[in-house]
Amino acid sequence: MCETEANLKGKVAVVTGGSAGMGFEAAKNLAKRGAKVIIASRNETKLKAARDEIEEISGNNQIAYRMLDLGSLKSVRNFATDVMTSERRLDILVNTAGAIGLPDKLTEDGLNLIMQVNYFGTFLLTYLLLPLLKSSAPSRIINGSASAMYIGELEFDHWNDIGRYNLVTSVANCKLAVTLFSVELDRRVKGTGVTSNSFDPFIVRDTDLFNNIPSILRDISKTFVDILGLRREEVGKQIAYLAAAPELERVSGMHYKFCFKWINHWLVNDKDLTRRLWEASKEAVGITKEEDWEANVVK
Ligand SMILES: NC(=O)c1ccc[n+]([C@@H]2O[C@H](COP(=O)([O-])OP(=O)(O)OC[C@H]3O[C@@H](n4cnc5c(N)ncnc54)[C@H](OP(=O)(O)O)[C@@H]3O)[C@@H](O)[C@H]2O)c1
Numbered sequence: 006m007c008e009t010e011a012n013l014k015g016k017v018a019v020v021t022g023g024s025a026g027m028g029f030e031a032a033k034n035l036a037k038r039g040a041k042v043i044i045a046s047r048n049e050t051k052l053k054a055a056r057d058e059i060e061e062i063s064g065n066n067q068i069a070y071r072m073l074d075l076g077s078l079k080s081v082r083n084f085a086t087d088v089m090t091s092e093r094r095l096d097i098l099v100n101t102a103g104a105i106g107l108p109d110k111l112t113e114d115g116l117n118l119i120m121q122v123n124y125f126g127t128f129l130l131t132y133l134l135l136p137l138l139k140s141s142a143p144s145r146i147i148n149g150s151a152s153a154m155y156i157g158e159l160e161f162d163h164w165n166d167i168g169r170y171n172l173v174t175s176v177a178n179c180k181l182a183v184t185l186f187s188v189e190l191d192r193r194v195k196g197t198g199v200t201s202n203s204f205d206p207f208i209v210r211d212t213d214l215f216n217n218i219p220s221i222l223r224d225i226s227k228t229f230v231d232i233l234g235l236r237r238e239e240v241g242k243q244i245a246y247l248a249a250a251p252e253l254e255r256v257s258g259m260h261y262k263f264c265f266k267w268i269n270h271w272l273v274n275d276k277d278l279t280r281r282l283w284e285a286s287k288e289a290v291g292i293t294k295e296e297d298w299e300a301n302v303v304k
Contacts, residue, residue, distance in 0.1 A: 006264040007242050011249035013040035017094050017141075018248065020044050021073060021130065022102030024051040026212030027149070029059075030241020031099050031248070036063035038249060043092075045073035045084060046102055075102055075126025078114045078290055085133035094141035097248045098134055100127045100183075101149040105176050106217030109167050116289060117165040123179035128186055129290040135199070136298050142198025143254050147247050148187040150180045150203045150260070154270055157181030159278070161285050172218065182282060184260065184270050189279035191258035193299070200257035202247055205267060210234035 018035045022028030023044025036042045036059050044055055052070035059068045071087060074080040088095065103123045112118050116125055131146060138144040157177035163169055170178060187203040194201065208230050215223045215230075243264050247253060260269035272278055287297075294300065 007239075007246045009246050009250040011038060011251060013038040013096075013249055016040045016096040017092055018042045018097035018099065019088060019095060019134070020099040020101065021075070021127070022046055022149075023099075024048065024055040024070070026101070026214060027206055027209050027237050027240040027244065028099065028101035029055050030237045031101060031244035032068070032241075033059050033062060034241045034245035035097065035099075035248060036060075036065040036068055038245070039065060040097070041067040041069070043069045043071055043088065045071045047072065047074045073102070073130075075130070076112050076118055076122045078121075078126075078129060081126050081129045082133065085130055088134060089137055092137065095134060095137040096141050096144045098131065098138060098144075098146045099149075099244055099248060100131065100147065101244070102127070103149065103179075104217060105214060106172060106219075109170075109175070111165070111167065114290075115165070117167065117175075119170075119175040120164055120179055120182075123176060124182040124186070125286065125290050127183065128286045129292075131186075131190065132287070132290075132292060132298075133296060135194070138199050139194070139197050144199050145248055145253075146187075146190065146199065146201045147244060148183050148201065148203040149244075150184045150187070150205055151176075152205055152207070153177040154180035154184050154205075159185070159272075159282060161281065165289075181270060181272070182286075185272060185279045185282050186286065187260075188258050188269070188273040189283045192276075192279070193283070195257075200253075200255065202253075202257060202259045202261060203269075204244065204247060204261040206235070206240045206243070207262060208234040209237050209240050211237050 018040045020032040023032040024046040056070045073084040184203045190201040
């Protein structure tokens with residue numbers, strides 16, 4: 006499993022969180038296959054260094070970086086506009102950016118920071134890039150989730166509350182939202198040639214994920230991860246497999262782990278819930294009339 010000879014010459018990929026961890030490895034793998042890869046995150050120094058390293062290792066000089074802060078709706082809109090105007094196509098969108106241990110506070114958009122960085126920002130970005138993904142079809146969206154989703158819950162009246170969720174439950178809720186969004190997205194783009202799948206990377210070694218959490222917790226987590234975790238190159242390979250393998254071109258609405266179709270969260274079958282999540286997410290990020298490709302579809 007996870008092995009594919011797929012060549013991506015002529016294809017364009019966006020990898021959020023491509024400056025570090027598994028996103029960096031995914032971007033590297035896609036670059037080795039010949040794709041033009043745009044990596045996106047907040048820190049320009051990290052992005053530049055990642056771009057240089059990917060170019061050097063892959064021998065592919067079509068690697069670009071763009072600034073993106075998922076914790077700011079304005080930043081997501083600017084990034085999406087930039088991609089929509091500068092790229093003629095978009096074949097692959099890999100959503101791996103995320104963070105834990107963030108302060109429990111509201112953003113300038115009035116949303117819970119943890120929810121915004123780990124879910125709302127990704128929802129908005131994907132929504133805005135959908136027209137370009139559609140016009141480039143067959144194209145693929147790969148959404149990073151985690152096993153934490155199994156303990157997550159969605160309380161639409163409280164999901165932006167401060168002081169309600171702890172370090173673990175807040176991230177679990179985001180991962181559940183990403184997984185359910187991924188399935189609802191599949192339902193909404195059926196027949197367009199765009200696929201939407203989520204994946205669980207299990208536990209990954211040598212990433213920056215624990216940098217924001219208190220030092221004692223960080224040391225314990227890192228020890229645990231070093232013993233049990235997968236090499237991050239391995240996870241990058243898994244993501245690239247989902248993004249590139251020809252046999253997955255039409256596979257959509259699935260959840261993957263270790264490159265296998267994996268048992269998804271039971272709530273994916275609750276279509277009323279996933280529909281409600283979609284509508285509530287559109288409202289939370291303030292999708293405008295012009296951005297609303299669902300309303301703009303000629304029936
Ligand atoms: N590592 C694991 O064991 C594991 C297991 C399950 C799930 N996951 C999930 O997988 C995702 C990636 O994890 P990782 O281990 O690869 O983490 P990582 O090494 O910390 O990489 C995270 C990436 O996301 C970017 N990022 C963080 N906050 C951002 C923001 N507000 N806007 C845009 N980009 C942002 C980071 O760059 P900047 O900070 O420079 O913006 C970085 O490029 C996370 O969502 C994590 O929850 C990880």
